[in-house]
Amino acid sequence: MRSNYKKLGQFIKDVSVKNKALEVKLLLGVSITKRFIPSIANIVGTDMSTYKIVKQHQFAYGPVTSRNGEKISVALLENEECIVSTSYTVFEIVDTEQLDPEYLMMWFRRSEFDRYARFMSHGTVRELFGWEEMCDVELPVPSIEKQREIVREYNVVNDRISLNEQLTQKLEDTAQAIYKQWFVDFEFPISKEYAQSIGKPELEGKPYKSSAGEMEYCDKSMMEIPKGWKVETYEECFSFKTGKLNSNVAVVDGEYPFFTCSAETYKTNTFAFDGQAVLLAGNNASAIYPLKYYEGKFDAYQRTYVITPKSKNVSLLQIYFAIKSELEGFKGTSSGTATKFLTMTIINPLNTVVAPKGVCEVVNNQLNTILKHLLVLPKELELLNELNPILLAKISKG
Numbered sequence: 001m002r003s004n005y006k007k008l009g010q011f012i013k014d015v016s017v018k019n020k021a022l023e024v025k026l027l028l029g030v031s032i033t034k035r036f037i038p039s040i041a042n043i044v045g046t047d048m049s050t051y052k053i054v055k056q057h058q059f060a061y062g063p064v065t066s067r068n069g070e071k072i073s074v075a076l077l078e079n080e081e082c083i084v085s086t087s088y089t090v091f092e093i094v095d096t097e098q099l100d101p102e103y104l105m106m107w108f109r110r111s112e113f114d115r116y117a118r119f120m121s122h123g124t125v126r127e128l129f130g131w132e133e134m135c136d137v138e139l140p141v142p143s144i145e146k147q148r149e150i151v152r153e154y155n156v157v158n159d160r161i162s163l164n165e166q167l168t169q170k171l172e173d174t175a176q177a178i179y180k181q182w183f184v185d186f187e188f189p190i191s192k193e194y195a196q197s198i199g200k201p202e203l204e205g206k207p208y209k210s211s212a213g214e215m216e217y218c219d220k221s222m223m224e225i226p227k228g229w230k231v232e233t234y235e236e237c238f239s240f241k242t243g244k245l246n247s248n249v250a251v252v253d254g255e256y257p258f259f260t261c262s263a264e265t266y267k268t269n270t271f272a273f274d275g276q277a278v279l280l281a282g283n284n285a286s287a288i289y290p291l292k293y294y295e296g297k298f299d300a301y302q303r304t305y306v307i308t309p310k311s312k313n314v315s316l317l318q319i320y321f322a323i324k325s326e327l328e329g330f331k332g333t334s335s336g337t338a339t340k341f342l343t344m345t346i347i348n349p350l351n352t353v354v355a356p357k358g359v360c361e362v363v364n365n366q367l368n369t370i371l372k373h374l375l376v377l378p379k380e381l382e383l384l385n386e387l388n389p390i391l392l393a394k395i396s397k398g
Helices: 101-109 111-120 131-135 144-183 192-197 316-324 327-333 357-397
Strands: 005-007 012-014 028-030 036-038 052-054 059-062 073-076 082-084 089-093 138-140 215-218 223-226 230-233 238-242 256-259 266-268 273-281 291-300 304-309 351-354
Touching: 012 131, 028 059, 028 073, 028 082, 052 089, 059 101, 073 101, 089 131, 101 111, 101 144, 101 357, 138 357, 144 316, 144 357, 273 316, 291 316, 291 357, 304 316, 316 357
Parallel strands: 256 291
Antiparallel strands: 005 138, 012 089, 028 036, 052 082, 059 073, 059 089, 215 223, 230 351, 238 304, 256 266, 273 291, 273 304
Protein backbone atom coordinates (compact mmCIF):
# COMPACT_ATOMS: atom_id res chain seq x y z
CA MET A 1 0.00 0.00 0.00
CA ARG A 2 1.37 3.42 -0.95
CA SER A 3 2.39 5.59 1.99
CA ASN A 4 -0.40 8.14 1.57
CA TYR A 5 -3.05 5.46 1.00
CA LYS A 6 -5.16 4.17 3.87
CA LYS A 7 -7.82 1.51 4.22
CA LEU A 8 -11.35 2.87 4.17
CA GLY A 9 -12.44 0.62 7.03
CA GLN A 10 -10.74 2.81 9.64
CA PHE A 11 -12.90 5.78 8.62
CA ILE A 12 -16.38 4.27 8.19
CA LYS A 13 -18.93 2.27 10.14
CA ASP A 14 -21.96 0.22 9.17
CA VAL A 15 -25.28 1.85 10.12
CA SER A 16 -28.45 -0.22 10.26
CA VAL A 17 -31.34 1.79 11.67
CA LYS A 18 -34.71 0.27 10.82
CA ASN A 19 -37.81 2.32 10.05
CA LYS A 20 -39.64 0.73 13.01
CA ALA A 21 -41.93 3.67 13.75
CA LEU A 22 -42.65 4.20 10.02
CA GLU A 23 -41.72 7.85 10.48
CA VAL A 24 -39.81 8.05 7.18
CA LYS A 25 -41.95 7.83 4.02
CA LEU A 26 -39.51 8.70 1.23
CA LEU A 27 -38.41 5.46 -0.47
CA LEU A 28 -35.37 5.74 -2.72
CA GLY A 29 -32.97 3.46 -4.52
CA VAL A 30 -29.40 3.94 -5.73
CA SER A 31 -28.53 4.00 -9.44
CA ILE A 32 -25.34 3.09 -11.28
CA THR A 33 -24.95 6.83 -11.94
CA LYS A 34 -24.12 7.14 -8.23
CA ARG A 35 -27.33 8.96 -7.30
CA PHE A 36 -30.34 8.35 -5.10
CA ILE A 37 -33.42 7.93 -7.30
CA PRO A 38 -37.13 7.22 -6.70
CA SER A 39 -37.66 3.51 -6.16
CA ILE A 40 -39.64 1.59 -8.80
CA ALA A 41 -40.20 -1.41 -6.54
CA ASN A 42 -43.73 -2.71 -5.98
CA ILE A 43 -44.24 -2.14 -2.25
CA VAL A 44 -47.89 -3.16 -2.03
CA GLY A 45 -48.23 -5.26 1.11
CA THR A 46 -44.57 -4.70 2.07
CA ASP A 47 -43.60 -4.19 5.70
CA MET A 48 -41.82 -0.82 5.49
CA SER A 49 -40.72 -1.03 9.13
CA THR A 50 -37.90 -3.35 8.09
CA TYR A 51 -36.46 -0.84 5.63
CA LYS A 52 -33.27 1.02 6.52
CA ILE A 53 -33.15 4.75 7.27
CA VAL A 54 -30.50 6.81 5.49
CA LYS A 55 -29.74 10.23 6.97
CA GLN A 56 -28.06 13.26 5.42
CA HIS A 57 -24.34 12.70 4.69
CA GLN A 58 -24.70 8.93 5.01
CA PHE A 59 -23.95 6.50 2.17
CA ALA A 60 -25.87 3.56 0.77
CA TYR A 61 -24.65 0.98 -1.69
CA GLY A 62 -25.95 -2.15 -3.35
CA PRO A 63 -23.39 -4.95 -2.97
CA VAL A 64 -24.57 -6.82 -6.09
CA THR A 65 -22.32 -5.88 -9.02
CA SER A 66 -23.22 -8.59 -11.55
CA ARG A 67 -25.64 -7.54 -14.29
CA ASN A 68 -25.18 -3.94 -13.15
CA GLY A 69 -23.51 -2.36 -16.16
CA GLU A 70 -20.02 -3.12 -14.79
CA LYS A 71 -20.66 -0.50 -12.09
CA ILE A 72 -21.40 -0.46 -8.39
CA SER A 73 -24.42 1.47 -7.13
CA VAL A 74 -23.26 3.77 -4.34
CA ALA A 75 -24.38 7.28 -3.39
CA LEU A 76 -24.12 9.97 -0.73
CA LEU A 77 -27.41 11.37 0.57
CA GLU A 78 -27.25 15.16 0.39
CA ASN A 79 -30.82 16.05 1.30
CA GLU A 80 -33.57 14.87 3.65
CA GLU A 81 -33.55 11.41 5.14
CA CYS A 82 -35.02 8.51 3.23
CA ILE A 83 -35.47 4.76 3.49
CA VAL A 84 -33.92 2.07 1.32
CA SER A 85 -34.58 -1.64 1.05
CA THR A 86 -32.69 -4.11 3.20
CA SER A 87 -30.65 -5.15 0.16
CA TYR A 88 -28.59 -1.96 0.59
CA THR A 89 -25.74 -1.43 3.03
CA VAL A 90 -25.87 1.93 4.81
CA PHE A 91 -22.72 3.45 6.29
CA GLU A 92 -21.29 6.75 7.48
CA ILE A 93 -17.93 8.39 8.09
CA VAL A 94 -16.94 8.22 11.74
CA ASP A 95 -15.08 11.56 11.82
CA THR A 96 -15.71 14.03 9.00
CA GLU A 97 -12.66 16.04 10.13
CA GLN A 98 -10.54 13.10 9.03
CA LEU A 99 -12.37 12.11 5.83
CA ASP A 100 -14.75 14.42 3.97
CA PRO A 101 -17.94 12.68 2.71
CA GLU A 102 -17.87 14.48 -0.64
CA TYR A 103 -14.20 13.60 -1.09
CA LEU A 104 -15.03 9.93 -0.54
CA MET A 105 -17.92 10.19 -2.99
CA MET A 106 -15.50 11.54 -5.59
CA TRP A 107 -13.40 8.40 -5.08
CA PHE A 108 -16.47 6.24 -5.65
CA ARG A 109 -17.26 8.08 -8.90
CA ARG A 110 -13.95 7.11 -10.50
CA SER A 111 -14.24 4.48 -13.22
CA GLU A 112 -11.24 2.76 -11.63
CA PHE A 113 -13.31 2.17 -8.49
CA ASP A 114 -16.07 0.50 -10.52
CA ARG A 115 -13.51 -1.80 -12.11
CA TYR A 116 -11.97 -2.56 -8.71
CA ALA A 117 -15.37 -3.35 -7.19
CA ARG A 118 -16.21 -5.72 -10.04
CA PHE A 119 -12.82 -7.43 -9.79
CA MET A 120 -13.16 -7.91 -6.03
CA SER A 121 -16.76 -9.14 -6.20
CA HIS A 122 -17.37 -12.81 -5.51
CA GLY A 123 -20.20 -15.32 -5.57
CA THR A 124 -21.82 -17.84 -7.88
CA VAL A 125 -25.43 -16.87 -8.63
CA ARG A 126 -24.79 -13.21 -7.77
CA GLU A 127 -21.42 -11.51 -7.48
CA LEU A 128 -21.18 -9.33 -4.37
CA PHE A 129 -18.90 -6.54 -3.22
CA GLY A 130 -19.49 -7.03 0.49
CA TRP A 131 -18.83 -4.91 3.56
CA GLU A 132 -15.44 -6.54 4.13
CA GLU A 133 -14.39 -5.66 0.58
CA MET A 134 -15.62 -2.09 1.06
CA CYS A 135 -13.55 -1.74 4.24
CA ASP A 136 -10.48 -3.06 2.40
CA VAL A 137 -10.68 -0.29 -0.22
CA GLU A 138 -7.47 1.76 -0.22
CA LEU A 139 -7.53 5.46 -1.02
CA PRO A 140 -5.30 8.52 -0.52
CA VAL A 141 -6.30 10.54 2.55
CA PRO A 142 -4.52 13.90 2.52
CA SER A 143 -5.21 16.65 5.05
CA ILE A 144 -8.86 17.65 5.44
CA GLU A 145 -7.98 21.06 3.96
CA LYS A 146 -6.57 19.41 0.83
CA GLN A 147 -9.62 17.14 0.56
CA ARG A 148 -11.97 20.12 0.70
CA GLU A 149 -9.90 22.02 -1.85
CA ILE A 150 -10.23 19.10 -4.29
CA VAL A 151 -13.98 18.92 -3.60
CA ARG A 152 -14.38 22.68 -4.23
CA GLU A 153 -12.67 22.42 -7.62
CA TYR A 154 -14.89 19.50 -8.56
CA ASN A 155 -18.04 21.29 -7.40
CA VAL A 156 -17.23 24.42 -9.42
CA VAL A 157 -17.34 22.35 -12.61
CA ASN A 158 -20.42 20.42 -11.53
CA ASP A 159 -22.26 23.60 -10.54
CA ARG A 160 -21.52 24.93 -14.01
CA ILE A 161 -22.83 21.68 -15.52
CA SER A 162 -26.01 22.00 -13.45
CA LEU A 163 -26.44 25.64 -14.53
CA ASN A 164 -25.94 24.65 -18.16
CA GLU A 165 -28.59 21.92 -17.88
CA GLN A 166 -31.05 24.29 -16.18
CA LEU A 167 -30.54 26.97 -18.83
CA THR A 168 -30.99 24.41 -21.61
CA GLN A 169 -34.26 23.24 -20.04
CA LYS A 170 -35.56 26.81 -19.60
CA LEU A 171 -34.72 27.70 -23.19
CA GLU A 172 -36.39 24.55 -24.47
CA ASP A 173 -39.47 25.25 -22.33
CA THR A 174 -39.61 28.78 -23.73
CA ALA A 175 -39.30 27.52 -27.31
CA GLN A 176 -42.02 24.93 -26.70
CA ALA A 177 -44.32 27.62 -25.30
CA ILE A 178 -43.77 29.69 -28.46
CA TYR A 179 -44.43 26.65 -30.65
CA LYS A 180 -47.65 25.91 -28.78
CA GLN A 181 -48.79 29.54 -28.94
CA TRP A 182 -48.34 29.66 -32.72
CA PHE A 183 -48.99 26.15 -34.02
CA VAL A 184 -51.33 24.54 -31.47
CA ASP A 185 -53.38 27.24 -29.75
CA PHE A 186 -53.15 29.76 -32.64
CA GLU A 187 -52.88 32.55 -30.08
CA PHE A 188 -49.96 34.31 -31.75
CA PRO A 189 -50.05 38.13 -31.59
CA ILE A 190 -52.09 39.77 -34.35
CA SER A 191 -49.89 41.78 -36.69
CA LYS A 192 -50.41 45.46 -37.40
CA GLU A 193 -51.11 44.68 -41.06
CA TYR A 194 -53.82 42.13 -40.26
CA ALA A 195 -55.45 44.38 -37.65
CA GLN A 196 -55.66 47.22 -40.19
CA SER A 197 -56.91 44.92 -42.96
CA ILE A 198 -59.97 43.97 -40.90
CA GLY A 199 -60.54 47.55 -39.79
CA LYS A 200 -59.65 46.91 -36.14
CA PRO A 201 -56.25 48.47 -35.47
CA GLU A 202 -56.88 48.14 -31.74
CA LEU A 203 -56.39 44.34 -32.06
CA GLU A 204 -52.70 44.69 -32.89
CA GLY A 205 -50.69 42.46 -30.53
CA LYS A 206 -53.77 40.65 -29.20
CA PRO A 207 -53.98 36.81 -29.32
CA TYR A 208 -55.29 35.75 -32.74
CA LYS A 209 -57.86 33.03 -32.08
CA SER A 210 -59.43 34.45 -28.92
CA SER A 211 -59.63 37.89 -30.56
CA ALA A 212 -61.83 36.54 -33.34
CA GLY A 213 -59.02 36.03 -35.83
CA GLU A 214 -60.43 34.44 -38.99
CA MET A 215 -60.32 30.62 -38.92
CA GLU A 216 -61.23 28.03 -41.55
CA TYR A 217 -61.91 24.31 -41.37
CA CYS A 218 -59.21 22.01 -42.74
CA ASP A 219 -60.46 18.63 -43.97
CA LYS A 220 -56.95 17.18 -43.89
CA SER A 221 -56.50 17.73 -40.15
CA MET A 222 -60.22 17.83 -39.30
CA MET A 223 -59.82 21.03 -37.30
CA GLU A 224 -59.91 24.80 -37.73
CA ILE A 225 -56.70 26.61 -38.57
CA PRO A 226 -56.00 30.32 -39.23
CA LYS A 227 -57.08 31.47 -42.68
CA GLY A 228 -54.20 31.31 -45.15
CA TRP A 229 -52.39 28.59 -43.21
CA LYS A 230 -52.16 24.99 -44.41
CA VAL A 231 -51.64 21.48 -43.12
CA GLU A 232 -48.99 19.23 -44.64
CA THR A 233 -47.96 15.66 -43.92
CA TYR A 234 -44.51 14.93 -42.53
CA GLU A 235 -43.67 13.37 -45.90
CA GLU A 236 -44.51 16.65 -47.66
CA CYS A 237 -42.86 18.91 -45.12
CA PHE A 238 -39.85 17.09 -43.65
CA SER A 239 -36.90 15.31 -45.26
CA PHE A 240 -36.05 11.94 -43.68
CA LYS A 241 -32.71 10.18 -44.10
CA THR A 242 -31.08 7.42 -42.07
CA GLY A 243 -27.52 6.70 -41.10
CA LYS A 244 -25.56 3.82 -42.62
CA LEU A 245 -23.53 2.61 -39.64
CA ASN A 246 -23.89 -0.32 -37.27
CA SER A 247 -24.01 0.53 -33.58
CA ASN A 248 -20.72 -1.27 -32.90
CA VAL A 249 -18.64 1.37 -34.72
CA ALA A 250 -18.77 3.66 -31.67
CA VAL A 251 -15.37 4.49 -30.18
CA VAL A 252 -14.58 6.03 -26.80
CA ASP A 253 -12.51 8.99 -28.00
CA GLY A 254 -14.11 9.54 -31.40
CA GLU A 255 -14.02 12.92 -33.11
CA TYR A 256 -17.70 13.24 -34.07
CA PRO A 257 -21.05 12.61 -32.35
CA PHE A 258 -22.65 9.30 -33.27
CA PHE A 259 -26.43 9.18 -32.87
CA THR A 260 -27.98 5.77 -32.31
CA CYS A 261 -31.32 4.66 -30.88
CA SER A 262 -29.92 5.08 -27.37
CA ALA A 263 -30.60 8.09 -25.16
CA GLU A 264 -26.83 8.48 -24.90
CA THR A 265 -24.87 10.09 -27.74
CA TYR A 266 -21.73 8.15 -28.64
CA LYS A 267 -18.60 9.02 -30.65
CA THR A 268 -17.15 7.88 -33.96
CA ASN A 269 -14.31 8.91 -36.25
CA THR A 270 -16.48 9.34 -39.35
CA PHE A 271 -19.16 11.80 -40.36
CA ALA A 272 -21.81 11.52 -43.05
CA PHE A 273 -23.84 14.62 -42.16
CA ASP A 274 -22.89 18.26 -41.70
CA GLY A 275 -25.47 20.84 -40.65
CA GLN A 276 -28.56 21.21 -38.49
CA ALA A 277 -30.85 18.23 -37.99
CA VAL A 278 -33.34 16.59 -35.68
CA LEU A 279 -32.41 13.02 -34.72
CA LEU A 280 -35.12 10.45 -33.99
CA ALA A 281 -34.51 6.86 -32.87
CA GLY A 282 -36.18 4.38 -35.22
CA ASN A 283 -36.32 1.42 -32.86
CA ASN A 284 -36.36 0.76 -29.13
CA ALA A 285 -37.24 -2.22 -26.96
CA SER A 286 -39.52 -0.10 -24.74
CA ALA A 287 -41.00 2.04 -27.56
CA ILE A 288 -39.28 5.07 -26.06
CA TYR A 289 -37.70 6.93 -28.96
CA PRO A 290 -34.98 9.45 -28.01
CA LEU A 291 -35.33 12.75 -29.86
CA LYS A 292 -32.46 15.24 -30.21
CA TYR A 293 -31.23 18.16 -32.30
CA TYR A 294 -27.69 18.95 -33.38
CA GLU A 295 -25.60 21.24 -35.58
CA GLY A 296 -22.25 20.28 -37.06
CA LYS A 297 -20.55 17.16 -38.40
CA PHE A 298 -21.98 13.87 -37.14
CA ASP A 299 -22.85 10.31 -38.07
CA ALA A 300 -25.87 8.13 -37.42
CA TYR A 301 -26.91 4.53 -36.88
CA GLN A 302 -28.81 2.83 -39.71
CA ARG A 303 -32.11 2.96 -37.75
CA THR A 304 -31.74 6.60 -36.68
CA TYR A 305 -33.72 9.18 -38.65
CA VAL A 306 -31.94 12.40 -39.63
CA ILE A 307 -34.68 14.96 -40.20
CA THR A 308 -34.47 18.39 -41.84
CA PRO A 309 -37.08 20.83 -43.20
CA LYS A 310 -37.89 20.75 -46.92
CA SER A 311 -38.96 24.40 -46.84
CA LYS A 312 -37.56 27.55 -45.26
CA ASN A 313 -41.05 28.13 -43.91
CA VAL A 314 -40.42 25.39 -41.35
CA SER A 315 -37.83 25.77 -38.59
CA LEU A 316 -35.81 22.99 -37.01
CA LEU A 317 -37.52 23.54 -33.66
CA GLN A 318 -40.95 23.25 -35.28
CA ILE A 319 -39.91 19.78 -36.48
CA TYR A 320 -38.57 18.93 -33.04
CA PHE A 321 -41.68 19.96 -31.11
CA ALA A 322 -44.07 18.52 -33.70
CA ILE A 323 -42.41 15.11 -33.38
CA LYS A 324 -42.07 15.48 -29.60
CA SER A 325 -45.85 15.82 -29.36
CA GLU A 326 -46.20 12.44 -31.12
CA LEU A 327 -43.75 10.44 -28.97
CA GLU A 328 -46.36 9.16 -26.54
CA GLY A 329 -48.55 8.03 -29.44
CA PHE A 330 -45.63 6.18 -31.01
CA LYS A 331 -45.69 3.76 -28.07
CA GLY A 332 -49.02 2.42 -29.33
CA THR A 333 -48.47 2.62 -33.08
CA SER A 334 -44.92 1.27 -33.44
CA SER A 335 -44.61 -2.35 -34.56
CA GLY A 336 -42.60 -5.34 -33.35
CA THR A 337 -42.47 -7.69 -30.37
CA ALA A 338 -39.06 -7.82 -28.68
CA THR A 339 -38.00 -4.58 -30.37
CA LYS A 340 -40.42 -1.85 -31.42
CA PHE A 341 -39.88 -0.24 -34.82
CA LEU A 342 -40.92 3.25 -35.86
CA THR A 343 -41.41 2.92 -39.62
CA MET A 344 -41.97 5.54 -42.30
CA THR A 345 -45.48 4.18 -42.89
CA ILE A 346 -46.24 5.37 -39.35
CA ILE A 347 -44.40 8.69 -39.64
CA ASN A 348 -45.17 9.92 -43.17
CA PRO A 349 -48.95 10.44 -42.82
CA LEU A 350 -48.67 12.57 -39.65
CA ASN A 351 -49.68 16.20 -40.05
CA THR A 352 -48.11 19.52 -39.10
CA VAL A 353 -49.42 23.06 -39.48
CA VAL A 354 -47.46 25.39 -41.77
CA ALA A 355 -47.74 29.17 -41.53
CA PRO A 356 -47.70 31.41 -44.64
CA LYS A 357 -44.40 33.03 -45.57
CA GLY A 358 -44.89 36.42 -43.92
CA VAL A 359 -46.07 34.86 -40.68
CA CYS A 360 -43.51 32.06 -40.50
CA GLU A 361 -40.66 34.56 -40.76
CA VAL A 362 -41.78 36.14 -37.49
CA VAL A 363 -42.07 32.92 -35.50
CA ASN A 364 -38.97 31.39 -37.09
CA ASN A 365 -36.91 34.40 -36.01
CA GLN A 366 -38.05 33.82 -32.43
CA LEU A 367 -37.39 30.07 -32.53
CA ASN A 368 -34.07 30.36 -34.34
CA THR A 369 -32.77 32.88 -31.79
CA ILE A 370 -33.38 30.31 -29.06
CA LEU A 371 -32.03 27.49 -31.25
CA LYS A 372 -28.64 29.22 -31.57
CA HIS A 373 -28.21 29.01 -27.80
CA LEU A 374 -29.62 25.47 -27.59
CA LEU A 375 -27.05 24.26 -30.12
CA VAL A 376 -24.11 25.87 -28.30
CA LEU A 377 -24.96 24.78 -24.75
CA PRO A 378 -24.57 20.99 -25.32
CA LYS A 379 -21.09 21.55 -26.74
CA GLU A 380 -20.14 23.56 -23.67
CA LEU A 381 -21.64 20.80 -21.52
CA GLU A 382 -19.54 18.19 -23.32
CA LEU A 383 -16.36 20.14 -22.56
CA LEU A 384 -17.34 20.47 -18.90
CA ASN A 385 -18.05 16.75 -18.66
CA GLU A 386 -14.61 16.04 -20.10
CA LEU A 387 -13.11 17.92 -17.14
CA ASN A 388 -14.73 15.60 -14.60
CA PRO A 389 -12.46 12.57 -15.18
CA ILE A 390 -9.45 14.90 -15.00
CA LEU A 391 -10.57 16.27 -11.64
CA LEU A 392 -11.42 12.79 -10.36
CA ALA A 393 -7.94 11.63 -11.39
CA LYS A 394 -6.41 14.29 -9.13
CA ILE A 395 -7.78 12.47 -6.11
CA SER A 396 -5.53 9.45 -6.75
CA LYS A 397 -2.51 11.70 -6.23
CA GLY A 398 -3.82 12.83 -2.88
